[in-house]
Amino acid sequence: MEPLEVSAVTIRVAGDSGDGIQLTGSQFTASTGLAGNDLATFPDYPAEIRAPAGTTYGVSGYQIQFSGLDVLTPGDDPDMLVAFNPAALKVNLKDLRPGAAVLVNTDAFTDANLKKAGWSADPLKDGSLSSYRVLEVPVGMLTANALKDLALSAPQAGRCKNFFVLGILYWLYERPLEPTLAFIRRTFAKKPLLLEANTRVLQAGNAFAETEELFERTYRVRKAPIAPGTYRNLTGNEAAALGLAAAAERSGHPLFYASYPITPASEILQALAKMKPYGVRTFQAEDEIAAVVAAIGASYGGHLGVTGTSGPGLALKTEAVGLAVMAELPLVVVDVQRGGPSTGLPTKTEQADLLQALFGRHGESPVCVLAPATPGECFSSAFEACALAMKYRVPVLVLSDGYLGNGSEPWKVPKLAELPKIDVSHEPGCPPESFLPYRRDPETLARPWVVPGMPGFEHRIGGLEKDAATGQVSYDAENHEAMVHLRAEKVARMAREIPATSVLGGPDGDLLVVGWGSTYGAITTAVRALRAEGKKVSAVHLRHLNPLPPDLPGILKRFPKILVPEMNLGQLSWLLRAHILRPIEGFSKVQGRPFKVSEIRERVLQSLAGEGGADGR
Amino acid sequence: MAAEPGFKSREGVRWCPGCGDYAILSAVLRLLPTLGIPREKFAFISGIGCSSRFPYYVETYGFHGIHGRAIPLATGLKCARPDLSVWVVTGDGDGLSIGGNHLLHALRRNPDIKVLLFNNRIYGLTKGQYSPTSELGKVTKSSPFGTIDRPLSPLSLALACDATFAARAVDNDGPGLNAILRRAAEHRGTALVEILQNCVVFNDGAFAAEEDKTRREDFLLRLEAGQPLVFGTARDRGLRWKDGRPEVVRFSGEPPADLILHDDKSSWEYAAMLARLAPPDFPTPVGILRCAAVPTLDGLMDRQLAEAGAAGPADFDRLLAGPLTWEVR
Numbered sequence: 001m002e003p004l005e006v007s008a009v010t011i012r013v014a015g016d017s018g019d020g021i022q023l024t025g026s027q028f029t030a031s032t033g034l035a036g037n038d039l040a041t042f043p044d045y046p047a048e049i050r051a052p053a054g055t056t057y058g059v060s061g062y063q064i065q066f067s068g069l070d071v072l073t074p075g076d077d078p079d080m081l082v083a084f085n086p087a088a089l090k091v092n093l094k095d096l097r098p099g100a101a102v103l104v105n106t107d108a109f110t111d112a113n114l115k116k117a118g119w120s121a122d123p124l125k126d127g128s129l130s131s132y133r134v135l136e137v138p139v140g141m142l143t144a145n146a147l148k149d150l151a152l153s154a155p156q157a158g159r160c161k162n163f164f165v166l167g168i169l170y171w172l173y174e175r176p177l178e179p180t181l182a183f184i185r186r187t188f189a190k191k192p193l194l195l196e197a198n199t200r201v202l203q204a205g206n207a208f209a210e211t212e213e214l215f216e217r218t219y220r221v222r223k224a225p226i227a228p229g230t231y232r233n234l235t236g237n238e239a240a241a242l243g244l245a246a247a248a249e250r251s252g253h254p255l256f257y258a259s260y261p262i263t264p265a266s267e268i269l270q271a272l273a274k275m276k277p278y279g280v281r282t283f284q285a286e287d288e289i290a291a292v293v294a295a296i297g298a299s300y301g302g303h304l305g306v307t308g309t310s311g312p313g314l315a316l317k318t319e320a321v322g323l324a325v326m327a328e329l330p331l332v333v334v335d336v337q338r339g340g341p342s343t344g345l346p347t348k349t350e351q352a353d354l355l356q357a358l359f360g361r362h363g364e365s366p367v368c369v370l371a372p373a374t375p376g377e378c379f380s381s382a383f384e385a386c387a388l389a390m391k392y393r394v395p396v397l398v399l400s401d402g403y404l405g406n407g408s409e410p411w412k413v414p415k416l417a418e419l420p421k422i423d424v425s426h427e428p429g430c431p432p433e434s435f436l437p438y439r440r441d442p443e444t445l446a447r448p449w450v451v452p453g454m455p456g457f458e459h460r461i462g463g464l465e466k467d468a469a470t471g472q473v474s475y476d477a478e479n480h481e482a483m484v485h486l487r488a489e490k491v492a493r494m495a496r497e498i499p500a501t502s503v504l505g506g507p508d509g510d511l512l513v514v515g516w517g518s519t520y521g522a523i524t525t526a527v528r529a530l531r532a533e534g535k536k537v538s539a540v541h542l543r544h545l546n547p548l549p550p551d552l553p554g555i556l557k558r559f560p561k562i563l564v565p566e567m568n569l570g571q572l573s574w575l576l577r578a579h580i581l582r583p584i585e586g587f588s589k590v591q592g593r594p595f596k597v598s599e600i601r602e603r604v605l606q607s608l609a610g611e612g613g614a615d616g617r
Numbered sequence: 618m619a620a621e622p623g624f625k626s627r628e629g630v631r632w633c634p635g636c637g638d639y640a641i642l643s644a645v646l647r648l649l650p651t652l653g654i655p656r657e658k659f660a661f662i663s664g665i666g667c668s669s670r671f672p673y674y675v676e677t678y679g680f681h682g683i684h685g686r687a688i689p690l691a692t693g694l695k696c697a698r699p700d701l702s703v704w705v706v707t708g709d710g711d712g713l714s715i716g717g718n719h720l721l722h723a724l725r726r727n728p729d730i731k732v733l734l735f736n737n738r739i740y741g742l743t744k745g746q747y748s749p750t751s752e753l754g755k756v757t758k759s760s761p762f763g764t765i766d767r768p769l770s771p772l773s774l775a776l777a778c779d780a781t782f783a784a785r786a787v788d789n790d791g792p793g794l795n796a797i798l799r800r801a802a803e804h805r806g807t808a809l810v811e812i813l814q815n816c817v818v819f820n821d822g823a824f825a826a827e828e829d830k831t832r833r834e835d836f837l838l839r840l841e842a843g844q845p846l847v848f849g850t851a852r853d854r855g856l857r858w859k860d861g862r863p864e865v866v867r868f869s870g871e872p873p874a875d876l877i878l879h880d881d882k883s884s885w886e887y888a889a890m891l892a893r894l895a896p897p898d899f900p901t902p903v904g905i906l907r908c909a910a911v912p913t914l915d916g917l918m919d920r921q922l923a924e925a926g927a928a929g930p931a932d933f934d935r936l937l938a939g940p941l942t943w944e945v946r
Contacts, residue, residue, distance in 0.1 A: 276925035286722040290689035297693025416933045452678035455657040462681025
């Protein structure tokens, strides 16, 4: 049969967290990038490393959307679900639309597993799946068959079964096997038996799909019209790590990254720890506070001091961020947000640290806050944060989140030399006799970043209030107020660095959707669709949360209705109301999962019809 | 005694008259110019507390940080800038209570920093609450019925963390303090010096015996490498092993042959025994309990960087491209 051409496909693979789901997903992603499609991915894994096998709370998932068109989200509803066991089916079935394909590993559908997953009867037999196209494959048995003459234990053989499924998927969607074969060769270079086993199983799955009548045809997705260039796939956390390292290169300041492991930010530490050949220093501190303080210490010494964390860690770093505000030293803090408060939902995404980032310190303690909108933008946001922190000597917080940090997309690989050069001076600008550590640059209001080792400029800094002129400790009332204003003014002036805000759609209309951070894909896709339907809807996506873009009030003024979707109870809404004194309709989703395109679309339609309400929760 | 003018800052010292901190400041100001390190290469780092005002009074680079966090500030600085001589000044509250976690990790990691821990067994800057080294039952403003928590031994803690340099000194014991500070400065690694320091306002006399110049030799055990453990104004008492434990013996004339010989490079177990010696059964040891040559954190970090970079400048564009790219034309 001829391949069926489709414009976009969304696949979700789900199974026990020990089934190799994330590996299957990342391999499929790499092959899909090579096949020339645009794509976006979303891994969804449990907090437990190896939850009891077969339970619903141990289910790990990986979703990818790929298309011949521009892809901005990992897709609302999967066209195909791969369920490695009854628990994976149980957890994910509710997300499927009628007619979707469900590939199940029938070998796992034993009475015990069904019971563990909470099925009262076998869904493969009782008609529960009648509205889906079910593909029953005894993956375990077929994998074992492919390996029967190899000296592998049953568990070793069992661990190969994800590659059998990957082989099937590669055939169904016409992906090349070679990138994964190359991966197997690299990974098992010193384990010939496992190299042979995984190679065989991948090919066996591929051959099975080709010969088995279960699969009528393959699906063809055209290459996407992507700008020419060299591309790679990368996650937001990898991108953030590269952005920090690139800023170090372009500023000539070695990167010192101090961090305490925390989900979902640890990958940044891990990625940077490998970058020693590039002069990157990493320090795994004893706790979150030590991490941020060590970064401040390195910054004091003239390095690019950076720390990374998630919400609970940011809470712990609070006092030290205030120290960097007071000492007026560069500091970058990357917060990969997760569900909170407290331990919350460690592996799930949320955007509820915005107000913590802006205001979570005692005293008048302004910092700059940036938010990347896509995994790839984690690179540019991290880079920009470093440049701003070093220029203004102010802490800059970058609000990524679990969805961006773990999600991936194709990224056009820049050359280092194409990135902006970051000019940083440590010159005191005067001879030692007249040196004043708090004499400011008239433009940026930054004080000189004089580092230890410069003879004649020895001076003391710290957390106590300083005299505006001499930098000596000062408890003077008027001086304190002047310094409070000065520190605020310094951050306010950073607004000069913000480029003109781009508006998706018309410059005016019936409704403006304002978003920030990882909701970009869902909002943009929904607004494009609504405009195609003739609705006068536009969208603005904020990358700068403090200071806000200076042109924002003017843009907001041109729309009678403003809708702000965010994964919290309305933190940006709150901020905008305070900033521009306008009614804002908030649209909250706090489920540890990103917005679907359809959710945004329906909410916009409701609002246009006047059904939203001022707070619209 | 005139402090080297080049190291004394112009800032007016704001400790209470009679505070033990003055003597320690003088000792440090005397020591620094003799170390052969240019003034601009010193950085004095502190947290919060009376002792933490120290950096303002030294004409070097200085950073007065936040409560308990001097050690990570110093660790980050030293790892970034191994060329600097980094000193931490802390106290029993700052270093052992709010910052206790950082101290123990610095001691095990061994960054090349000098930690002067001023122990006055009281919270001075907050005006007289008990500290982690206050004696059990001590009546203070926050313990009107006496404390109910047992005190911590800074040197036992240090040794439990495998400290590479652990020493004790007394604020008004000039020659002893000078000698110990010099050894600390010369040590490669984290050098912890507990300095018994009198808070004249909130805990005066906490170390009355150790500070009384007329009779303190009866209460101090001065540790000198290669010398037997002998003390007493008349040098008539010493320590020896008995049934696996130290005991005090009196003697006249030459010290008996079975007295313990001090060796600061000796076993951890020996140093740990010294750290537990305390009045009333034993004298208070002062001097260097342990000094071990162990690679430093900053040295190891530098070595890893050097080894990783040995192949020549790495191509950053390759890092940006990652393991797998594809071309779109």
